[in-house]
Amino acid sequence: MTPLILEQARAIAAERQCITLKLKETLIDCLALEKEPTDIPDDCLLFGVGLGLDSVDALEIVVAIETEFGLRVEDEHMREIRSINSIVDLVQNNTTQEKEVA
Amino acid sequence: MRLLQDKVAIITGASRGIGRAIALQFAENGAKLVLNASRSSEAMDATVSEIRALGAECITSIGSVDSEVTAREMVKAAVEQFGQLDILINNAGITRDKPLMLMREEEFDEVISVNLRGTYQCSREAARQMMKQRSGRIIQVSSISALSGRPGQCNYAASKSALIGFTKSLARELGKFNVLVNALYVGVIDTDLTRKMPAAVKNDITKNIPLGRIGTPEEVAGPCVFLGSNLSTFVNGTTINISGGGYT
Numbered sequence: 001m002t003p004l005i006l007e008q009a010r011a012i013a014a015e016r017q018c019i020t021l022k023l024k025e026t027l028i029d030c031l032a033l034e035k036e037p038t039d040i041p042d043d044c045l046l047f048g049v050g051l052g053l054d055s056v057d058a059l060e061i062v063v064a065i066e067t068e069f070g071l072r073v074e075d076e077h078m079r080e081i082r083s084i085n086s087i088v089d090l091v092q093n094n095t096t097q098e099k100e101v102a
Numbered sequence: 103m104r105l106l107q108d109k110v111a112i113i114t115g116a117s118r119g120i121g122r123a124i125a126l127q128f129a130e131n132g133a134k135l136v137l138n139a140s141r142s143s144e145a146m147d148a149t150v151s152e153i154r155a156l157g158a159e160c161i162t163s164i165g166s167v168d169s170e171v172t173a174r175e176m177v178k179a180a181v182e183q184f185g186q187l188d189i190l191i192n193n194a195g196i197t198r199d200k201p202l203m204l205m206r207e208e209e210f211d212e213v214i215s216v217n218l219r220g221t222y223q224c225s226r227e228a229a230r231q232m233m234k235q236r237s238g239r240i241i242q243v244s245s246i247s248a249l250s251g252r253p254g255q256c257n258y259a260a261s262k263s264a265l266i267g268f269t270k271s272l273a274r275e276l277g278k279f280n281v282l283v284n285a286l287y288v289g290v291i292d293t294d295l296t297r298k299m300p301a302a303v304k305n306d307i308t309k310n311i312p313l314g315r316i317g318t319p320e321e322v323a324g325p326c327v328f329l330g331s332n333l334s335t336f337v338n339g340t341t342i343n344i345s346g347g348g349y350t
Contacts, residue, residue, distance in 0.1 A: 056278060063233045063279075 012092075019088050022068060030064045031057055045083050065091065105331035107132035110184040112176050114138040114167050114224060115194030117146035119293035120243065123319030124191055124326045125149060129158035131327055136180045138194065140166045159184070167194045167220030173227040186235060189330040190228040192221040193243040195261075197295070199254040210257045217261035218268070225272060225283075233279040240276075241329050242269050242285040243322070244341065246349035249287055266341055273339030282338045284329050289345025290316040311348035 024037035031053065044050045046061070053061075061081055062073045069091045073081070080090040111128050115121040116137035125137055126149075135153060139146045142164055153160040163179050165172030180187040195217045198209040225240050232238025247255050248262035265285055273283040290296060290307050296316060299307075308315060325342050328334055343350055 056275060059233060059275065059279070063230075066230075067234055
């Protein structure tokens with residue numbers, strides 16, 4: 001791996017870490033979860049097992065993602081809202097696309 | 103007292119009749135308006151002029167409510183122009199009355215699409231904004247046809263009945279976000295449509311109404327102002343009957 005690619009990979013990883021932390025803090029706040037960000041694993045499922053959220057909580061999550069990350073969650077994105085990691089992918093992919101468009 | 107001072111409202115089907123009356127009463131009560139109609143018309147221009155003459159801010163958004171694009175643009179226009187969206191009145195509706203045996207599939211679908219799908223599209227888009235604001239009101243204009251049925255209105259009555267279930271469900275979904283969802287059972291009202299009715303039919307209808315007359319569009323607008331205002335902060339998931347006691 002060349003130094004430039006390595007640097008880019010590090011930047012992407014750092015950005016992902018930032019988004020993950022912000023997402024966990026946002027969910028804890030909007031869903032009034034009695035947890036710390038470190039209590040929630042990155043691969044934690046949101047519904048059923050995992051955080052045990054329901055469909056009304058899903059609305060809260062959509063509102064939180066749109067408000068915090070400035071995205072519009074379209075119908076085709078809804079299936080991505082299943083775990084912390086999958087939402088971070090959604091945010092990262094869409095903010096990357098927006099940057100490319102800009 | 104201006105009950106809707108600085109509230110931002112979208113009113114669909116606002117160029118004539120009940121929609122126009124709601125728009126005017128909202129303007130008199132201080133609301134800023136986005137008015138929708140399926141197409142541009144002199145009636146719409148006249149309504150906008152009347153509203154502006156009252157000193158109220160008003161913009162228009164033209165397009166059929168059953169289109170996702172129209173719904174999205176209406177909400178976008180409200181937020182871009184006025185910074186928020188407080189009230190959505192799903193008033194746009196059509197009739198294609200015919201006995202079931204003569205009703206073509208397109209006539210059934212068209213009514214369901216405008217009256218029910220239109221409410222779905224507009225409510226969905228408005229709810230997205232209102233949930234973020236943690237505040238909002240969605241009001242569906244249903245009909246006493248949903249309560250009592252009427253010959254020739256299988257399509258219309260089905261669409262208006264559906265709005266009641268839609269209202270109750272959405273009220274449960276959005277209550278947590280302080281978005282209140284209610285409906286109106288609107289009775290026989292003096293509009294272009296009822297003016298075309300034969301006198302005998304009108305007399306028959308009037309006989310069944312304890313108040314001895316049909317209603318005016320302004321008498322529908324009043325309850326809309328109430329449901330949009332801070333006088334109704336604990337009213338949710340219900341339907342107000344505006345039929346002069348004729349259909350309860």
